[in-house]
Amino acid sequence: MNSPLVRVENLQVMFAMRGGLVLPGKAPKMIHALDGISFDIQRGEILAMVGESGCGKTTLARAILRLITPSAGKIFFNQRDITLLKGTSLRNLRRHMQMIFQDPYESLDPRQSIYELLEEPLLIHYPDITQNDREVQVFKALEASGLHPAREISARYPHHLSGGQRQRVAIAAAMILEPEFVVTDEPVSMLDVSIRAEILKLMLDLRDLKNLTYLFITHDLSLAWMISDRIIVLYLGKIVEIGSTQDVIHHALHPYTRALVSVIPLPQPGIQKQQIILEGDTPSPLDIPAGCRFLLRCWKWRQLNCPAVCKEKEPILQAYGCESHKVACHFAEGA
Amino acid sequence: MALLEIIDLAVEFKSRAGTVHAVDGVNLYLEAGKVLGIAGESGCGKTTTMLSIPRLLPRNADIIGGKILFNTENLLLKSEEDMEKIRWRQISVIFQGAMNALNPVKTIGSQIGEAIFHHEPRVSRADVSRRTSELLDMVGIASARSSSYPHEFSGGMRQRVMIAMALACHPQLVIADEPVTALDVMVQAQILNLLKSLCAQLGLSMILISHDLSVIAETCQRAAIMYAGKLVEQGRVEQLFNQPAHPYTQRLLRAFPNIYAAKKFLVGIPGYPPNLVNPPLGCRFFERCHVRLEQCKTSEPQTITVEPDHLAACHLLRETKQ
Numbered sequence A: 001m002n003s004p005l006v007r008v009e010n011l012q013v014m015f016a017m018r019g020g021l022v023l024p025g026k027a028p029k030m031i032h033a034l035d036g037i038s039f040d041i042q043r044g045e046i047l048a049m050v051g052e053s054g055c056g057k058t059t060l061a062r063a064i065l066r067l068i069t070p071s072a073g074k075i076f077f078n079q080r081d082i083t084l085l086k087g088t089s090l091r092n093l094r095r096h097m098q099m100i101f102q103d104p105y106e107s108l109d110p111r112q113s114i115y116e117l118l119e120e121p122l123l124i125h126y127p128d129i130t131q132n133d134r135e136v137q138v139f140k141a142l143e144a145s146g147l148h149p150a151r152e153i154s155a156r157y158p159h160h161l162s163g164g165q166r167q168r169v170a171i172a173a174a175m176i177l178e179p180e181f182v183v184t185d186e187p188v189s190m191l192d193v194s195i196r197a198e199i200l201k202l203m204l205d206l207r208d209l210k211n212l213t214y215l216f217i218t219h220d221l222s223l224a225w226m227i228s229d230r231i232i233v234l235y236l237g238k239i240v241e242i243g244s245t246q247d248v249i250h251h252a253l254h255p256y257t258r259a260l261v262s263v264i265p266l267p268q269p270g271i272q273k274q275q276i277i278l279e280g281d282t283p284s285p286l287d288i289p290a291g292c293r294f295l296l297r298c299w300k301w302r303q304l305n306c307p308a309v310c311k312e313k314e315p316i317l318q319a320y321g322c323e324s325h326k327v328a329c330h331f332a333e334g335a
Numbered sequence B: 001m002a003l004l005e006i007i008d009l010a011v012e013f014k015s016r017a018g019t020v021h022a023v024d025g026v027n028l029y030l031e032a033g034k035v036l037g038i039a040g041e042s043g044c045g046k047t048t049t050m051l052s053i054p055r056l057l058p059r060n061a062d063i064i065g066g067k068i069l070f071n072t073e074n075l076l077l078k079s080e081e082d083m084e085k086i087r088w089r090q091i092s093v094i095f096q097g098a099m100n101a102l103n104p105v106k107t108i109g110s111q112i113g114e115a116i117f118h119h120e121p122r123v124s125r126a127d128v129s130r131r132t133s134e135l136l137d138m139v140g141i142a143s144a145r146s147s148s149y150p151h152e153f154s155g156g157m158r159q160r161v162m163i164a165m166a167l168a169c170h171p172q173l174v175i176a177d178e179p180v181t182a183l184d185v186m187v188q189a190q191i192l193n194l195l196k197s198l199c200a201q202l203g204l205s206m207i208l209i210s211h212d213l214s215v216i217a218e219t220c221q222r223a224a225i226m227y228a229g230k231l232v233e234q235g236r237v238e239q240l241f242n243q244p245a246h247p248y249t250q251r252l253l254r255a256f257p258n259i260y261a262a263k264k265f266l267v268g269i270p271g272y273p274p275n276l277v278n279p280p281l282g283c284r285f286f287e288r289c290h291v292r293l294e295q296c297k298t299s300e301p302q303t304i305t306v307e308p309d310h311l312a313a314c315h316l317l318r319e320t321k322q
């Protein structure tokens, strides 16, 4: 088997809680945003990461791209340990990994013209190329992202573009350095559906053209189903299930995944589906319960008359059925 | 008989760029006890159409034509004073994004109490407090939480508070504008189930505005699709989703993934809706339509009945005699 492009080993990210009262002699309260995450991303694949708000999706992306330094664990890119990279080597790494954010309004500097915005990464990473070559590259990236005519568009500022066009600019900016790996954090959730499909198509075309690898973050499971090869389900900073897209959506093993899948709204009226509604919101990563962290919302646990093991022992992520489908539940079983 | 009937509604905004023809000739009805969905892309006029009903449009808006019959009375002819009596007591609104606009320095309970008191100034303090508890209970929030502040609540709980406020004065009709947009899937399901069960339990009628057709398919009995200020298609959800008549509805549906169908890649709709300051002469979908005819550019399609209770406005369609 080929070596993975990205490998994450036992990754942990903690944040000190802001604003909290810190008593002398007491450590500040820690938020365990990510707690012991391990997985691989194969070259050329689209790996989707799903889970509720606050479960740690963006934090994981930021850690992999080394926008933050993890508290523990290791990250490999192309088999190279990048966990503690700094300075020039970190800057050089950036050329190979890029991020596209949810909100093109926030990620594009409003004072920069589209041209300046796309030129900047070239100036940083390739200070020696001529102005002429830069211009060619900028126009090429805009055209490849479906922004025509490139010359006219490049003279504009972000607020003179529609939401869909802005997201295309963000894609062009991410692609201009020809990265190998792209993380997209809710890239289409701010866009109208009619435009959403176009942007997804663009991302897929670029993958085929350049053999890109994507980590696709979304809270929308039907989108994950549509676009990905594999899916990771995150709950409170831990992977609860990982497997092929088909397995995770249609043969979900974890009670949490099964609930998430059961509430996906369908564009088809009159389908009688058995919804599993979880009560309440995700608990806070400030006080993670002992044992299984999903316990308090787990419908299965109650169905099984509250077995003690779930309270006492944290389930580990293990293969179930086939090697590629893993789940962290003491009572995993398919629907 | 229809609880609400909108006839030929037209609304304009005065803006610096010129007059925006935001809603143009909309016809729509809602039967008592039913849920009607309104969909269409951003800016097509969903909010403007629906806020015309309680006449809560921004100041630069003008309703320039049409009738809005609510319990057979034309709301557009009522005095402002009479409308005040209708708002909240008969027709209430859950505004788009309002859950993020709760007053941060007042408790949840006092904000619900104020809503009751504002519309029924003669109620006693004890009654207000009793009704506040009942309302919180109804939307699934422990009444002990009424002394909490908005920032102590999650998005889903704040949306429940907005629903409680909308129900404070026992309305007949609730207009919910994107009530689950930006909420997590699980919370979205919780809120939609809550709205559905409240409608059934209280005999409410509801208009649900959502850009998400999946949400509409699961929640509504009838639905209407708007495009660039026009209503292009309406009907029972089974008709609309299984036999969409208008090319726009057809394309819109192909932009939604369905995990129980074959994995066909989503198809977008290239292009953008027309500018509503200078709307085009003919069909407003012309520029983006994949099956357009020559005549569509210059002649505006009439709304016709394609089957009983299923209407659409497209030159390709032929009227079926009832």
Ligand SMILES: Nc1ncnc2c1ncn2[C@@H]1O[C@H](COP(=O)(O)OP(=O)(O)OP(=O)(O)O)[C@@H](O)[C@H]1O
Pocket: A015, A016, A017, A018, A031, A032, A033, A051, A052, A053, A054, A055, A056, A057, A058, A059, A060, A219, A285
């Ligand atoms: N810089 C930070 N300082 C403190 N806490 C943080 C910080 N960044 C994230 N967190 C916390 O870490 C947890 C995970 O946050 P993260 O943004 O990764 O979630 P997410 O899955 O991306 O959520 P969403 O779907 O809302 O974007 C949350 O509890 C969040 O409040």
Ligand SMILES: Nc1ncnc2c1ncn2[C@@H]1O[C@H](COP(=O)(O)OP(=O)(O)OP(=O)(O)O)[C@@H](O)[C@H]1O
Pocket: B013, B014, B015, B020, B022, B040, B041, B042, B043, B044, B045, B046, B047, B048, B049, B058, B060, B096, B211, B276
């Ligand atoms: N106060 C205003 N002044 C000028 N134009 C306005 C005003 N409010 C809305 N419009 C315009 O009227 C049209 C209809 O807007 P409306 O808010 O009804 O759309 P919508 O379908 O609710 O969109 P969304 O899905 O984004 O909420 C749009 O073209 C919008 O730009």
Ligand SMILES: [Mg+2]
Pocket: A057, A058, A059, A185
């Ligand atoms: Mg995030």
Ligand SMILES: [Mg+2]
Pocket: B046, B047, B048, B096, B177
């Ligand atoms: Mg609106």
